[in-house]
Amino acid sequence: MSIYLGVFIGYFAIIIISSIVGAKKVETMGDFTTGGNSMGLILGVGTSVATWLSVASVMGVPGNIYSRGVCAITGWIAGWFGGTALMPLIAYKIRRPAVPTRTFPEFIHARYDADKDVSPLQIVAAVIELAGYFVFSFIQVQGFGIVLNRITGLPFVTCCWLFMIILVFTCFGGFQSVARTDTVNAILILIGVIAGAITVVNVAGGMGAIVENFATTTAPAVTGGNPIPAGSLTSTWGVFGASAIMSTFLSNSLGASVAPHWVARFMAPKNAKTGALQMFWVVIFLIPIFICIVIIGMGGKALMPSLPEGVTSDYMFPQLIINYLNPVLGSLALVAICAAAVSTANSMLLHCSTSLIYDIVRNIKFSGGKKATVEDDAKTTKVLRITILVLGVLAVIGAIQQWSFLADGFTYVYGAFGSVFFAMVWLGLYVKKMNRPAAWVSLIVGFILYFYCVTQGAPFGLPTFIVSGGCSVISAIIVMLVTKAPPVECYEAYFSDDPSEATVAAMHRIRRDDV
Helix, strand or coil, rough: CCCHHHHHHHHHHHHHHHHHHHHHHHHHHHHHHHHHHHHHHHHHHHHHHHHCCCHHHHHHHHHHHHHHCHHHHHHHHHHHHHHHHHHHHHHHHHHCCCCCCHHHHHHHHHHHHHCCCCHHHHHHHHHHHHHHHHHHHHHHHHHHHHHHHHHHCCCHHHHHHHHHHHHHHCCCCHHHHHHHHHHHHHHHHHHHHHHHHHHHHHHHHCCCHHHHHHHHHHCEEEECCCCCCCEEEEEEECCCCCCHHHHHHHHHHHHHCHHHHHHHHCCCCCCCCHHHHHHHHHHHHHHHHHHHHHHHHHHHHCCCCCCCCCCCCCHHHHHHHHCCCCCCCCHHHHHHCCCCCCCCHHHHHHHHHHHHHHHHHHHHCCCCCCCEEEHHHHHHHHHHHHHHHHHHHHHHHHHCCCCCCHHHHHHHHHHHHHHHHHHHHHHHHCCCCCCCCHHHHHHHHHHHHHHHHHHHHHHCCCCHHHHHHHHHHHHHHHHHHHHHCHHHHHCHHCCCCCCCHHHHHHHHHCCCCCC
């Protein structure tokens, strides 16, 4: 126990130092929201890798592989790699403007309402972003609470409150602080999952034994449950069926590609080339990490055929660490899980606060042609930090309820984001004629159909995302073909390296720059 606590104390010290260094570099609103749009390749890769590696991937996916089999790889891991592979195409276009936007909702304003002082679309996008990332935040808190509870025996609720303190601290420096702590966390996650995978292979008697057991076991995921059919864990579709897994895959790939936190991250690099290149390297670094995660999920089934009654499969990896890893390697693996929770939760909490304060409150406050001075932005930054604290408390309250499986929760949110924003982002960046009416229609159709399919089931057994996302795109295409083209100011910055003075002025006006 002393080794575990010592490693954790060291980890927290590193995170605190990284946060302080990042916070000292925050001088402007741009620094707080996007790192001043000047982030280099190393920090860009580090923060992007760490953001992918949430508790949904480091805890949820091994648990899903353990209880559901290969279909977890098909739906989640393959989906996330697919989304990452698409992201350079978005990153390049998003960072192309000489005056880039600072948040995802602000991008929506610039692309569809550049001729308006206040954008209703920006406000609606901010509300959707706030709701989705609040769910993401409490999922991360929940994952950390599970880990710390297993290690220390402290009550789960106490562990969640302790995490909130760490989480809020890392967010206070804004994106500069988040990017630095994320890069540290990415390195720790890589070390931790490698340590876990090597130990699992050695203890289980090699990969051959792990694969053979995985193909033949009938042990239920939880003691006392129904035995699983032999061979079901190696089925591509598992117990879900092709439609459900394809829907999960599409939500985690196409949906994730337009998730607001990713689009916002593409605004941070120093130029468009760096933005596109960082996502290429993210794919490379994710390969060994996810190979280890798959090994841990499969090996866990060999070492622990069934989990104790009263726990979910999300507890599998922490339980495996405690039972089979020596304290040094175990502490590294557990730190990896905590690092995954911190690296994603701080980003999500930051986006929650910016969507509320920057995109809604600030947007309305400085309407009517008003410009935000340096003093105004300093006051807004203070409000953002207070908001982070309040939202952190609410996230802990949500985490205590343990409303969902970790990986499942992420899929639902990614599916919603994809259904609502896919046409607005992809068509907005690559089709000049994509306009405001088409954006509204795609948002409304995608939201209604996704909610219907999730609650009532998709018609004809089709994957949910095919119905909601597909109809959203089709409706957008129809509407933009029968309505007027948007003003040049709405698209020129994303299609030209030499935009007009009117377009540049519109971008400054949307950001409320005092220039």
